[in-house]
Amino acid sequence: MARNKIINLNDHLFAQLERLGDESLKGDALYEEIKRSAAVTNVSEQIIKGGDLMLRARIAADNTIRGDQILPAILGGDFGPDSDTRQ
Template identity: 35%
Template sequence: MKNRLTDLNDHLFMQMERLANEELTPEQIASEVERTDAMVHVADRIVENAKLNLQACELVAKHGDRFMKHLPMIAPPANEAAGK
């Protein structure tokens, strides 16, 4: 995984393909369902994190730099900011 949302999308679709495999035994289906549940749980957290980052970016876009000090996840590192 390359840690991009498009990669997450690819993994979820691959899991759907595994679930659709008609040659799976009932035990294999149960295992894939358990795996799917775990993947969906992690994917939900990743999507929520992406939404939070987008909200922070929107806040800065709408209200300017006065909020940057409160949003360290989108501010440049301290040593980079000092060099400017």
């Protein structure tokens, strides 16, 4: 089962680091692991940026009078211009 939570990102990054540290990897296998590591890094950066955006939106909402009512639905708000009113 996939562990698709931001809290598990460190586990994936450390696992990748361990694979890169495998001294038995040579030649093409090492090259492929380096390419995989670059891909994992790129995806990780996007996950972190998304998490940062959600955190900043939550902080901004908490610092307003209306709270969640100003958040677009994509960021977890139930009200506002982008809310989905379907049940």
